[in-house]
Amino acid sequence: xxxxxxxxxxxxxxxxxxxxxxxxxxxxxxxxxxxxxxxxxxxxxxxxxxxxxxxxxxxxxxxxxxxxxxxxxxxxxxxxxxxxxxxxxxx
Numbered sequence: 162x163x164x165x166x167x168x169x170x171x172x173x174x175x176x177x178x179x180x181x182x183x184x185x186x187x188x189x190x191x192x193x194x195x196x197x198x199x200x201x202x203x204x205x206x207x208x209x210x211x212x213x214x215x216x217x218x219x220x221x222x223x224x225x226x227x228x229x230x231x232x233x234x235x236x237x238x239x240x241x242x243x244x245x246x247x248x249x250x251x252x
Contacts, residue, residue, distance in 0.1 A: 165185070165186060165189055166183070166185075166186065167182045167183065167186045168182060168183025168185065168186055169181065169182050169183070169186075170183075172184070199220070199221055200221050200224060202220075203220050203221045203222065203223050203224075203227075204223050204224050204226070204227035205227075206220070206223075207223035207227045207228065207231055208223075208227055208230060208231055208234070209231075209234075
């Protein structure tokens with residue numbers, strides 16, 4: 162994990178001068194949150210909670226935890242990803 166300076170203090174914002182963290186820190190935090198959100202969505206798609214998007218070439222692969230959970234779901238049902246109809250299918 163890479164640490165960065167928050168550079169907290171008074172900074173100019175769209176609403177005027179505010180006590181906040183610096184622009185570089187805000188950008189880094191936003192980028193990390195966006196990356197976590199994209200990974201969470203990819204995991205949810207893998208678990209069948211969302212329809213698989215038609216085209217999403219930059220979607221990250223599901224995490225190891227999501228893959229493990231999907232295998233547990235399939236084992237509990239005694240099924241596979243194929244031939245189950247629209248319910249529970251990945252594609």
